[in-house]
Amino acid sequence: MADIKELLEGFTEVADHPKAELDRHIAAGKKVIGVGPYYVLEELVYAAGAIPFGVWGRVGTASKAREYFPPFYCSICQMTLEMGLNHELDKLSGIMLTALCDTLRGASQNFRVGVTQVPMIFVTQPQNRATEAGRQYAIDSYTELKTTVGEACDTIIDDDKLAEAIKLYNNWRAAMRTFLAEAAKHPALVSVAQRAAVVDAGYYMDKAEHLKKVEALNELLAAQPASTDGFKKVVLSGVYYDIPALTQILDENHFAVVADDIAKESRALQLQVSEEGDPTVALAEAFCKAGNDSILFDENKGHVAHVADLYKESGADGVVLLLAKFCDPEEFDAPHVAKACKDAGAPFVQIEIDQSTESYEQARTQLETFADIIG
């Protein structure tokens, strides 16, 4: 049985080399469908016998994408388009993109007309999710998607296969939530960079394979005594943080992520799909139940209180908001999140991040100062 170190190295290898993982799927004769950020119903892809493959941009600078997007757009969307225009995604049989924010709306159109070699599969979802009309819209949309994704994978998705996929994904999400909890208790064993690598590998690997490895890792971690001694315990909030320059600073300053409100992690992993009844309806209802997220309409703005609650419940020493540059949903919520954290007595720091940022020296200074404050 592999040890913790070996398992983490395996995840890091995949996270650092997504192209190699993609090639491996293709070599195994699998069709691969790209899935953008986020709340994309990957289960459909899996039920079609294909591999869902996360595409959340990458660290780098947009060049060709600037012919489509003006500069003031979120780097995830710019870099995803850049990857498409640079033919880095040509092996995908399609890419599923949602339109839950303004930049994603534009990204869907730019990708569709700019990267014609990778068919864009449009995922439309309701924002008024608590109403019957919203629930029905999600069901209607997902029913259409079942056919579209089936077509992209040269198959017809049957309900039994979809039910199996839902079960696998439920198990995987549960295992991932366990992993995040275990990683929080064992920062000396799982660095911030490694935590991100385990998550990222999940976006690239076959979920069944990833699940087995995550379960093995969870078991090994659970057997170790929990300790956060010598670490500064923080809640991370934001969309993503898997930028090597950033995770390096967090690790060098001995931060331990004891809870997160990260879109790529806990927000995406919150979905739990019913294993009873019509599986398409179950997927739609699971999306409608999602909450505590800046990208989802919420008359009570639950996301704001949620971050402060994470601070209180996790016993963290402070909250780090990693504000994704040009992300409207996050930028609108940021002052309210900051206030809720301050009201809860949480030391709080806000760091601007972007996949195209060349230097994180300012972030380093901010995080070093913050470490001193909460240390």
Next chain:
Amino acid sequence: MTELTPAKSVAGKVVAAVANNVYESAIEAKKNGEKIAWISSNFPQEIPTAFGLHCVYPESQAAAISAKGAGQTMCEHAENELGLSNDICAYARISQAYADLGKCPNGEREMPLPDLVLCCNNICDCMFKWYENLARTLNIPIVMIDVPFNNKFDVDDKRIKYIRGQFDQAIKQLEGILGQKFDEKKFEEVCKISSQVGEEWLKATKYLNYKPAPYKGFDLFNHMAVATMARGQKESLEAFKEFNAECEQFIKEHKSTFKGDEKHRIMFEGIACWPYLGVTYKTLKNMGVNVTSCVYGPSFAFTYKNLDEMAAAYASMPNATNLERATQLREELCQEGKVDGGLVHINRSCKMWSSFMPEMARRISRDLDIPVVMFDGDQSDPRNFSEEQYVTRVQGLVEIMDSNAKKGE
């Protein structure tokens, strides 16, 4: 070319008075203890109007505030005092600043604070974040109608069903908030007037198709306030009818509010740069360029015969439709407006509108074989506009249009 006599529009003042009255009557209503709603520009106003609810429009207010020179002060308040990023829409920053201050720096455009907010995201998703913030800060209810962005050309049945369902939900919510029953008859009446106002507004915008045009295209930027804020009111219908009659008279008498020779006709794409309305207009005017194509016409012309058609109309807003439909709409307007070129505002404030604008501009230029140039600006934050760049881009556009005109002679 027919020589034009410069004219001043009397009807334009009548239209402006209707817009002004929306604010005045809301201020008066607030004093009398009536409820006030802040409403997004393309929320189906037929519903609150049927309730007799006084609605005022933060987008129009922000435009007015910035046109009168207070945009930067309000944006800075939002950034420095409220902690909002300067990346977000300047209308949203100005509006949240106003919600915090309750007044403008120098009375630029006052309006009463709301008791509820009515939000529709058919023009952008930024809208619901902005209104969520207003509702939270002011601790008031929010009514939201979600119009998902459409990747297809046509509005399909599932969207219509979803939007119709939300109309019913909004009505129920408003009955609860306002403590009054929804009046179906009044609603039908408002729908009828709104549709008629939409038709008259569209007719008004179509007079720009006459060559030479009876008015300057920039006038639309002002008149659209009524199409935005008073679509359900009889006064708007009368005002637009008067304006249209004046347009016909001007055409017959070879008059226009555009001063000088209409040497070139162009499409202006995007929201106006309100803080620099004078500069952006005069630069064009001084080079003999009139704007005769602008998407503001169909943007506020909601015409329908039943509730399904009303749902489809609100789902067909230019910013809610796919690239192909958005491009086709502009191209038809360009052809009708007989334009020689296009000027596209890459608006720092509007992520939705600007997000596929470069591709749309390329397509319009290619399909219609006209030059299209882009400039960087902002609808309300004066810090994001460079007069030098604007003038240079317009000069470049005019040079190409001049050259094309010579080739065509």
